[in-house]
Amino acid sequence: MIVQVSAALEYEFFGSTQVVLEIQPATSPDQVIREESLTLPDVPWRSDVAPSGRRRLRGVVSGRVSLGYTGTIDNGSRALLPASGRMEAWSDLPDDVMPYLLPSRFCPSDSLSRFANRTFAEAGDGVARVMAVMDWIAEHVDYVPGASVAQTGADETFTTRAGVCRDFTHLAIALCRALNIPARAASVYALDLDPPDFHAVTEVYVGGAWWMVDPTRLAPVEGMVRIAEDRDAADIAFMTTDRPCTVISQTITVSRA
Template sequence: MRLSIDVALDYALSAPGPAILSIEAAGALGQEILQARIDLGPLEHFARVPGEEGIGEKIVVRAADHLTCSYRAEVEVTRPRPDFASLSDVPFDQLPGDALRYLLPSRYCPSDRFVTFAGQQFGGLTGGARVAAIRDWIAGHLTYVSGSSTIDTTAIDSFIDRQGVCRDYAHLMITLCRAAQVPARIASVFAPGVTPPDFHAVTEVYLDGAWHLIDATGMAHADQMALIAVGRDALDVAFLTTMTNATMQRQSVAVSEISG
């Protein structure tokens, strides 16, 4: 699938200061950047640094009182859609180092609090079948409600409230997978079926020796996603992080499939 991506950001800053942007599709396995252009307003500093796990890049800038950004790209997504029923667990003692840390709790994903629940609910399943069952449980028990969560909402809150947005679905998916001893991490992506259009948060799970994308909201599949970044939870993949207060003036994300 070939995707057209168009992002525009305009934020007012309360004071001059640094900011971190993570908004570009990564040159990662399963996708190819055909063309890309990013334009930023006047800056006092600009640098690129590698993203988590070497996937993508973060842009570090220092702006005065305003931060504007325009990003356009075309991306060819070549990864197949996983058949989770055919994927098996990797034994704990055979997990690579870059997967082990994604078994541990993190700020928004307190997986240690869900071990008993995960065992009771999904203990009779293994591998990709267990991951698919976790996805289906979340889809059947949560309602997608725009604006229903805040920057402080954790997987515990979403589990109790039974509602959230994409990052909440992803956090709960990650939490339950980790509690079931499946390495899981968050992934920020672009996808054409996201409603309302925005940066999208999904989950990556480690099965059969590789990472596989899965979306608990059901809005996108792995063969429709352009990967931006990965990390422990939303803290690691935020599209914009500022050290001063930032007020949104304008923000738009448009993703569409290019036919032909």
């Protein structure tokens, strides 16, 4: 599928502010960037590309600033989670996958281990367990904007049973890790998401590969364009700053090309 994406951001920065910006889609085998353009303030920017294809911009800005990205991305026929897939033994996991078994700031999987194993361990193979987790979240957690804050973790979402995409993603990650299934968070542009915004989804490692799933079930995986992936939302924010700033406007659009 060929998808057109854009992000138009306007912020007020109070004094000289260091900014890490991640709004460019990753350059990876499962998505090809056909064309793109950036709108950035006229200051020096450092551009970094990780081995995974994740792209990061770093700069120092101040005052009222406009930031933007537009691009046309071909994500081919994005592979969907298969009907079945084995869980890998720890000894067989690649080194770069191992960290995604461990608890992280927003995904305290150790605190949910007893519940996860009592509820999902008998579901079947790796894919069956993942789908059992996703079904449980769909049945028991409500999508409620404003029900959480930036500091909300998966354990709190498990208790309150409400949140937004990052909360659904954190809970899915924590439950999967508690079941010994590597899981991580991904930020994406998502086709058919209403209202349009940056979206957080889950990636799970089963059957020797990473697979993207959306615990909120608000957007089709086929229309998603990956921006970044890591342990949890703390590592994949579209913008990180070293001091407070104010949002003036933020507009995300995603459409079929």
